[in-house]
Amino acid sequence: MPKTSILEPGKSYTFRNYFEMAYEPDDILAEFGFSLERINLDLATYNLSLDSLTELKNSIQRRLPYVSLTSEAARREILIAPIVLTLIDYTQAQLRIEYSIKVSEQLKGSLDYYLHTQHNLLVIEAKNADLARGFTQLAIELIALDQWTTSNEPLL
Structure with a gap:
């Protein structure tokens, strides 16, 4: 018997929707x-200093x-942003914040x-305590990036 799809045909999903799903990460990725x-x-x-x-x-x-970290925005600005900016100092990577993509x-x-x-x-991906669901969202984002970076068509 075929497995029932988690995703509803014709329905639109954002990365955030996958975080909110109560399914196992394995099932969503499948x-x-x-x-x-x-x-x-x-x-x-x-290897450098x-x-x-x-x-x-x-x-x-x-x-x-002195800082309340109860919101995702607070965690991003107080904890993650300083680390990311320091990472740029070491890697000279280009940074995009709240970078929108649409593959499908x-x-x-x-x-x-x-x-x-x-x-x-x-x-x-800045998340709080729910790492399993945060991982699921990140995995979906990486799947989208994989398809986006290997596509021959502009997707933005």
């Missing part, structure tokens, strides 16, 4: 032909007692932070 595998990764390391990170950490820790009616929305260089990209 809608787009992807699967989820949990493995440890050996990521590339940066990271001197400004200590000051960044101290600066954030010094201000945290099921793959569209805004990326909180989109950093890219000629050969690499990084997407950052």
Whole structure:
């Protein structure tokens, strides 16, 4: 017996809609032909000095007692933005904030932070405690970017 689709035919979905779904990440990703595998990764390391990170950490820790982080906007501005800006210092990546893309009616929305260089990209999604649902949204954003960057047609 074929599995019932999670997505309603003809319905439009934004990245945020996937965060709000109560389905397992595996089931949502399967809608787009992807699967989820949990493995440890050996990521590339940066071998040069990271001197400004200590000051960044101290600066954030010094201000945290005075800032409420209950909203996504507050977390993005107080926690994530300073880290992203420091990352740009090290990588010279181009930064887009609230970067909108539309691949299809099921793959569209805004990326909180989109950093890219000629050969690499990084997407950052600011979430609070619900990492599983936040991961699902990020995975959908990466699927959209995969289709967007390999398409021959303009999608913006």
